Amino acid sequence: MEAKLLQREKLSQLVDALLEDHEVVAPTSDLAYGQIRSGAELHLSDNKPTQSLKGFFFPPREVLFESRRTEDGLELVPSSSSDAPRVIVAARPCDVASLPVLDKLFGWDYQDSSYFQRRQRTTIISLACDPPPKDCFCVSLGGSPAGIEGSDLLLTPLRDAYHVLIITERGKALVEKYAQFFEESDEQHNQERARLEDEWRAQVTKEIDADRLREALDFDSGAWEMLAQQCVDCAICTFLCPTCHCFDIQDEGDNAHAIRLRLWDSCARQDFTEMAVHQPRPNHFSRYRQRLMHKFKYYPENFGRVLCVGCGRCIQYCPAGVDITKALERAVEQR
Amino acid sequence: MDSLYLPHCMTIKEVIEETPDVKTFRLAFGDDKVKEQFDFRAGQFGLYSVFGEGEAPFCISNSPTRKEYIECSIKRVGRVTNAFHELNVGDTVGFRGPYGNSFPLEEMHGKNLIFAGGGIGLAPLRSLIWNCIDTRKKFRDITIVYGARSTADLVYKRELSEWVKMKRLNTVLTVDPGGEDETWEGEIGFVPTVLEQVGPSPKNAVVITCGPPIMIKFVLVSLQRMGFTPEQVITTLEMKMKCGLGKCGRCNIGSAYVCKHGPVFSYEQLQKLPAEY
Amino acid sequence: MKEITKKIRKEARKLLKDGRADLVIGYEQGSDEEVATPCFITDVSQVDRLVFDEHCYHNLAKYLVGQEGYLTSRFVAQEKRPRVAIVATPATMRSIVGLIQEHQFARDKLIILGILDGTLVGIEPDVVVGQIEEDQEKSARIQAQVREIEEMTASERWAWWEEQFSRCIRCYACRQVCPFCYCEQCISDENQPQWIGKSSSPENNRTWNIIRALHLVGRCTDCGECDRVCPVDIPLSLLAVKMAGEVEEAFDYKAGADVDAKPALHSFRPDDPDDFIR
Numbered sequence: 001m002e003a004k005l006l007q008r009e010k011l012s013q014l015v016d017a018l019l020e021d022h023e024v025v026a027p028t029s030d031l032a033y034g035q036i037r038s039g040a041e042l043h044l045s046d047n048k049p050t051q052s053l054k055g056f057f058f059p060p061r062e063v064l065f066e067s068r069r070t071e072d073g074l075e076l077v078p079s080s081s082s083d084a085p086r087v088i089v090a091a092r093p094c095d096v097a098s099l100p101v102l103d104k105l106f107g108w109d110y111q112d113s114s115y116f117q118r119r120q121r122t123t124i125i126s127l128a129c130d131p132p133p134k135d136c137f138c139v140s141l142g143g144s145p146a147g148i149e150g151s152d153l154l155l156t157p158l159r160d161a162y163h164v165l166i167i168t169e170r171g172k173a174l175v176e177k178y179a180q181f182f183e184e185s186d187e188q189h190n191q192e193r194a195r196l197e198d199e200w201r202a203q204v205t206k207e208i209d210a211d212r213l214r215e216a217l218d219f220d221s222g223a224w225e226m227l228a229q230q231c232v233d234c235a236i237c238t239f240l241c242p243t244c245h246c247f248d249i250q251d252e253g254d255n256a257h258a259i260r261l262r263l264w265d266s267c268a269r270q271d272f273t274e275m276a277v278h279q280p281r282p283n284h285f286s287r288y289r290q291r292l293m294h295k296f297k298y299y300p301e302n303f304g305r306v307l308c309v310g311c312g313r314c315i316q317y318c319p320a321g322v323d324i325t326k327a328l329e330r331a332v333e334q335r
Numbered sequence: 336m337d338s339l340y341l342p343h344c345m346t347i348k349e350v351i352e353e354t355p356d357v358k359t360f361r362l363a364f365g366d367d368k369v370k371e372q373f374d375f376r377a378g379q380f381g382l383y384s385v386f387g388e389g390e391a392p393f394c395i396s397n398s399p400t401r402k403e404y405i406e407c408s409i410k411r412v413g414r415v416t417n418a419f420h421e422l423n424v425g426d427t428v429g430f431r432g433p434y435g436n437s438f439p440l441e442e443m444h445g446k447n448l449i450f451a452g453g454g455i456g457l458a459p460l461r462s463l464i465w466n467c468i469d470t471r472k473k474f475r476d477i478t479i480v481y482g483a484r485s486t487a488d489l490v491y492k493r494e495l496s497e498w499v500k501m502k503r504l505n506t507v508l509t510v511d512p513g514g515e516d517e518t519w520e521g522e523i524g525f526v527p528t529v530l531e532q533v534g535p536s537p538k539n540a541v542v543i544t545c546g547p548p549i550m551i552k553f554v555l556v557s558l559q560r561m562g563f564t565p566e567q568v569i570t571t572l573e574m575k576m577k578c579g580l581g582k583c584g585r586c587n588i589g590s591a592y593v594c595k596h597g598p599v600f601s602y603e604q605l606q607k608l609p610a611e612y
Numbered sequence: 613m614k615e616i617t618k619k620i621r622k623e624a625r626k627l628l629k630d631g632r633a634d635l636v637i638g639y640e641q642g643s644d645e646e647v648a649t650p651c652f653i654t655d656v657s658q659v660d661r662l663v664f665d666e667h668c669y670h671n672l673a674k675y676l677v678g679q680e681g682y683l684t685s686r687f688v689a690q691e692k693r694p695r696v697a698i699v700a701t702p703a704t705m706r707s708i709v710g711l712i713q714e715h716q717f718a719r720d721k722l723i724i725l726g727i728l729d730g731t732l733v734g735i736e737p738d739v740v741v742g743q744i745e746e747d748q749e750k751s752a753r754i755q756a757q758v759r760e761i762e763e764m765t766a767s768e769r770w771a772w773w774e775e776q777f778s779r780c781i782r783c784y785a786c787r788q789v790c791p792f793c794y795c796e797q798c799i800s801d802e803n804q805p806q807w808i809g810k811s812s813s814p815e816n817n818r819t820w821n822i823i824r825a826l827h828l829v830g831r832c833t834d835c836g837e838c839d840r841v842c843p844v845d846i847p848l849s850l851l852a853v854k855m856a857g858e859v860e861e862a863f864d865y866k867a868g869a870d871v872d873a874k875p876a877l878h879s880f881r882p883d884d885p886d887d888f889i890r
Contacts, residue, residue: 031779031845050843051781060781061811064340067386067429073346073365074386074427078338109595110339110580134644206643219589219609230650232674234785236843246584249340249577251389252809258387260340263811264781265583270679271801273585275575276413278548280588280611283687284680290587290611298590319789319841320670321642321649389803414803 003190004164004175004182006155011162012039014181015089022123023086025056033088044090048133052242052311053088053095057118058102062262064249069256081114083121087174090127090155093147094138094311098242099124100150104303105245123170126151127162128197132204135312137325140207143309145200146193156193163193206315206325210306213296216332219289223334227327228288230320235266237314237324238291243307246272267291292328339580342384342429343369348404350424353490354483356411357455358420359396361404362430374433375399377440377463378571378599381432382579383407388418392576392594395433396458398465405430408458408490434579435598438463438543438569447476449535451554453526453546454483457490459571459598460545464498471503478535479506482526485514507533527553537562543569555602565602572598572612588612616664616727616742620699623725623739627697628656633723635682637675638699639668650675654694664699664727664742671835672698673707673791676717681794683717697723699741702733703835706868707791709734710831713875716794734870758853773818779844780817782810786838786848787824792831799823825851830859830877833868 006014016039018024027043028034032051036042066077088096099119106112128146129136138144148154152171155162163185166172175182238244248265251258265272267290273281281287299307315323345362352358364370375395384390397406411420422428440463448467452460467474479498483489489508498506509522509529522529526546542563544554551570558568574586574593586593589609591600600608620638627633640651640661648667652675653659676683682696700708705726712719712735719735726737729746761769784800787793800808800820808823809816832852839849860866862885865876874881 061813064338074344076341076344078341105582108581110582112339112582114338219611229652229675232788234788234841235783236785236841239781239783240843245582247577248583248810249390250806250810251384251387252806252811252813253387255385255387260384260386260390261811262340265577265585266783267584269784273575275573276416278573280574286611293589294584294587298587301590302592315643317841317843319785319837321647321667323643323647326643414806417804 002166002172003185003193004166005185005189006162006164006182008157008161010181011089011155012042014178015039015042017178017181018087018089021085023082023084024089025053025086026089033091042090044127046131046133048092048095048129048311048313050313050317051240052098052313053091054098054102054242054245056088056122057099057115058106058245058247059262060264062114064260064262067253067255067258067260079114081117083117086118086122088122088124091124091151092129092311093126093145093149093151093154094136094143094309095242096124096126096150097138097143097147097309098150098311101243101303101305101307101309102245104305105299108303123153123174124151125153125155125171125174128154128156129200130157130196132200133312133316135206135315135323136204136310137206137208137312138310139201139204141210141306141308141310144197145204146197156196158189158192158196163189165193206310206312206323208296208310208325208328210296210300210308213328213332214300214306217293217297217328218332219293221331221334223331224289225283225285226334227331228285230322231268231284231288232320233268233270233284233287234319235268236317236319238266238268239264240313240317242309242311242313243295267294292324292331296328340431340578342382342390342431344427345405345430347422347424347426347428350422353408353492354488357408357490358411359406359408359491360419360422360428361406362428363404370402373402373405376433376437377466378437378459379433379435380459380579380594380598381405381407381430381434382576383409383419384429385415385418385422386427386429389415390429390577391415392434392573392579394459394462394571394598396461398462398469400466400469408455408461410455432579435594436596438571438599440466443467443541444473445475445539447535447538447540448474448478449530449540449542450477450479450481451526451530451542451544451546452479452481453550454488455490456544456546456550457481458545460543461491461494463543468501468504475539476535477504478533479504480509480526480530480533481506482509482511482522482524482529483514484511486510486516486519488514505533525553526550527557530554531557531561534561537564537567541567541569545571565606568602570600570602570605572600574598574612613665613742613744616744617662619739619741620662620664620725621659623741624653624659624662624697625656627723628653628659632695633697634694636662636697636699637672637682638662638725639664639670639672642667662699668699668701669703669836669840671704671707671789671791671837672700673704673711674789674837676708676722677711677791678794679796681716683721684794686796693721695723696721697725697738699725699727700737701727701744702729702731702746703833705733705735705737706833707835709868709871710833710875711791712871713873714792714831714878719871732866732869734868734873754849754853757847758850758857761850761854774814776846777817777821778814780812780821780846781844782812782817782820783843785841785843786846789837789841790828790832791835792828793824799827821846821851825855828852829855830863830865830875831867832856 349361642649863876
């Protein structure tokens with residue numbers, strides 16, 4: 001792949017230039033990615049944002065349409081979403097890798113048009129993780145601290161500058177349009193990039209064996225009840241997870257004027273599958289089992305991809321200190 | 336921007352009170368062109384909504400051979416169903432569909448069909464029953480065993496009388512012991528018991544059953560005793576649904592999504608799925 | 613800390629061996645040395661998993677109550693529920709005080725292996741397994757922040773909290789970790805009527821957070837868990853401390869301070885300070 005160099009101080013200037021005719025999204029703090037108005041707002045840190053990028057493609061709250069009573073009856077006004085070009089800068093490779101995984105679901109037979117519209121209008125510039133945070137396990141899932149899946153350009157911090165790997169046509173077009181910021185890179189830089197990636201990959205110590213999980217995870221295992229003991233169904237893991245996509249549809253308003261919304265939901269919730277007449281998952285451990293088996297068995301069976309990118313947020317933020325990599329290991333060992 | 340979640344606005348043309356807590360709604364499309372183009376297969380469902388209250392899945396209980404109205408039968412149990420029960424003729428509701436798979440009609444051709452239904456479980460079967468009646472020559476014997484807790488709880492009472500009178504069907508109606516009223520002329524007994532009494536042969540036959548979980552459980556036991564195999568028994572399942580089209584992650588049983596791989600399943604298929612429904 | 617660990621293991625071993633407890637709830641090391649995780653020991657052979665160190669801040673009282681709590685599970689008949697021994701920090705003990713006051717379980721259903729830090733705890737542990745230092749710096753910091761907000765005008769305060777609540781993603785982790793949020797059906801899950809809209813609009817978020825705060829007034833023992841777990845850093849401890857201050861001022865009552873006291877907002881006294889109620 002073709003490569004360029006970007007001097008470190010030029011990143012902020014590039015962002016300012018992009019802002020002239022794009023929306024720009026970048027980490028704004030350790031808490032989240034957000035839309036920024038100047039290159040100075042770009043927040044680079046060793047910590048990845050607590051929240052992933054998924055909200056920029058699958059918003060936590062999205063109005064589907066409005067219903068209004070009129071003299072003639074009822075009128076439905078569908079929502080429209082922007083098609084302004086957008087660039088995400090300094091995205092973590094794991095957050096970006098979740099997008100091709102989610103594409104499978106949002107495109108399964110029925111195309112979710114607002115999701116794909118956002119995918120279409122977005123160019124992604126990732127920034128490699130130097131160093132990778134301690135709870136990550138992207139490598140065993142086919143990712144990497146300098147992973148390229150889903151990205152258009154990858155920035156890798158070398159000693160002196162950013163190595164810019166041009167991954168897609170779209171990435172190439174961006175580099176050409178903003179050529180004034182980029183310099184040529186040479187073989188030495190490419191080698192340095194590769195060497196650094198190897199170093200970072202070696203620092204990722206947590207791992208899972210996805211193939212084994214898919215084959216060995218057992219719904220009927222007696223181990224689930226014990227494994228679910230520490231979990232309090234807080235749902236943080238599902239909200240922070242870049243691949244969790246379960247949602248609810250709710251109406252707010254009344255029959256004269258209402259909106260129908262799509263909002264994030266979680267299988268960890270007690271009422272997730274609860275019907276007026278029957279509840280298929282009354283026990284907490286059945287919900288815990290659903291979450292792990294959906295991610296590592298059911299989704300792969302339906303779509304050929306594991307519903308996880310190894311970002312480690314579920315480990316980092318679990319109030320009870322549950323480590324999903326250990327829990328999964330015990331789930332298959334203790335059948 | 337077209338949205339998967341944007342429903343048709345339907346007008347309620349008729350409300351039929353089937354039982355003290357079940358109403359059937361006959362809905363009409365606003366646009367004749369949409370009405371002409373709308374097609375579906377027996378067993379599919381839609382997401383019906385009361386704007387401002389919410390949306391819920393119900394089967395399309397009219398047959399594809401009788402598409403003048405979209406019909407759904409709704410039992411009042413929660414927020415959305417209660418909201419439906421407050422509506423009147425002329426009110427507007429939302430409808431989107433058809434979703435899900437359907438009864439395997441082609442595999443049923445040339446076979447003896449046995450319908451075993453209980454209570455509101457007759458609603459999804461009704462679409463298929465009328466479909467079969469309207470294409471009667473394609474099937475051999477058709478037996479219907481249907482029951483409810485009491486005479487008041489039987490749904491589609493007008494149609495039940497029609498089916499009883501039809502010579503091309505063998506229709507046996509029953510109510511649970513103690514559920515009969517003075518005018519009741521049908522059987523008295525639980526559906527599984529009556530099914531065994533009717534005693535259809537498993538040879539070249541398909542059973543389609545739907546009803547409360549307890550009834551289905553005992554129907555299966557009876558069918559096994561009568562020599563039916565799991566591939567011969569078909570049912571349709573109910574799960575909490577929001578999107579109806581495989582995205583919200585709510586209706587799965589193991590790897591099977593009830594809204595995509597179902598709601599129609601054979602017992603052979605269900606035996607391979609986790610017991611979480 | 614190592615001494616406390618040894619003492620806990622010794623007591624747990626005795627309790628399980630003598631058959632005085634079926635279950636010991638405590639802490640064990642998590643996925644690395646910087647993480648502890650709640651653990652549930654039912655067998656003497658497992659007792660050496662128990663540890664106590666500076667990472668053991670989880671409020672274990674949560675596991676006692678609610679729909680599937682060890683002492684209150686609706687899936688387990690009362691006579692079949694386990695006899696529980698619990699490793700309890702001062703925060704955990706103060707929550708236990710409140711839960712007993714609210715009749716979630718009786719005192720004799722629980723064996724408390726208590727750790728003290730000099731702060732007021734309204735219950736006698738069965739065994740004191742150790743002493744730790746109170747985190748005075750943290751308490752002081754929170755108190756200072758509360759003062760700061762109290763200095764604001766009403767509209768400044770509203771705007772400040774609106775900004776905090778705007779980040780709320782309605783994950784309900786605050787509710788899930790709270791021992792006092794044990795309602796069978798939370799008001800936010802009620803849909804007939806839908807008291808609180810589920811979506812994360814500013815209006816809904818504000819309603820949820822305020823209602824939760826109000827449902828905890830006079831009950832919350834400021835264990836700090838809701839604040840610790842909030843993934844969007846809403847400073848919920850400030851609400852807890854502020855509420856506790858208001859309750860103390862109005863009713864001379866401190867939640868968690870005395871297991872035999874009648875909770876201020878759950879009981880009527882003829883000498884109630886509010887005269888509208890007389």
